[in-house]
Amino acid sequence: MKVINYDFENIGGLLQVIAVSPTSFLRIRKDYAGGLNYLELRNRENIISIPVYANDTYI
8 A cells, every 4th residue: 555645734725714794894995006906894803813723623
């Protein structure tokens, strides 16, 4: 049987999940000069940051 050893600590994925209350959401503003989108909020204190750790499961 072949065994593949791979370092899963240095791969892409989620670093954090950010929860924004719908009452705080204002709009997504498009910067046509730079080609970027920006999130605009009414209240920045209600943002919840949930860190994602390797090999953990969230429900």
